[in-house]
Amino acid sequence: TGVQLPKFDHKQLDQKNRLIEVNDLAVRFFRSALANLPQAEHARAYLKKRGLDELTSDLFKLGYAPDGWSTLSDALLKKGVTADELIRAGLSSKRERGDGVYDRFRDRIMFPISDVHGNVVGFTGRILSDEKKEAKYVNTPETSLYKKSSILYGLDKARGEIRQKDLAVLVEGNMDVISSHQFGIGNVVACSGTALTGEQLALLKRFTTKLAIAFDQDSAGKAATVRGLDLARQLDFSIKIISLPPDAGKDPDDAVRKDPEIWKKAIADAVNIMDWLYRQAFARYPQHT
16 A cells, blocks of 8 residues: 555663663652651651641652762662663763762652553653752653653643543643642643643544643743644644732632632633633733723
8 A cells, every 4th residue: 555664672662661661660769768867857848848748749759869970870889770770861961070970869759750550651740949050840851751842731630531521631840739639639730830732632542632721921921832832723722821919929829729729710711722812912012002
């Protein structure tokens, strides 16, 4: 028929499966560190302050990366993981001087990132003090497993409810997703601060063609919203925009922790994309209204 069939690469599949195993070992290490290490007390206090219960922490496999140059690397090397595998998984980096590797994530709350099937493909690490002069978030670099443009955080847990409700609620941050799920709003996923991509939309289209989008109430968040809308419309998605009340906080995480009903009502009151665009224009140029 003239159709060129791709060749099945068993070696590449085996390598990907091995990296999934390495990530699973890292998840168990981070989970154990969060639960047991004395130096993780500030991490446990941070999650408690954010209002997360143990069930939610378990569901999302939250962990803690200890504040050491090679704590994770040393632990996994002892379990038979090679330095090359640690580097290819994005967990470690090669030392500039001498041999060996050092940890990519140190003294951070760890958010495992799963694909739609629930396989952990990467991590986001968040600093525990905003006063530190370093990046607030550190992510796994692009690997053979982790492609940021094709991942939606929480989709593996949200896909059933997305299909049931025929609606996907898109937010910007991991905590927006986690807080929503804790309070029974289970059709929420995150774009992790990027504009919607074709790969992400193709994933969502397996479960629904209806989107309700909420991003941080700042100019960057609104810009990210607009960038992804044209592509979604071209793919025949029905799009609504969620706007939080002024006193609800800066993002869905703030709103749901203040009162889950605020977030639920904001989703229910989402407006058609064109209405939202008109409102944005009128708010920016009130002299023309």
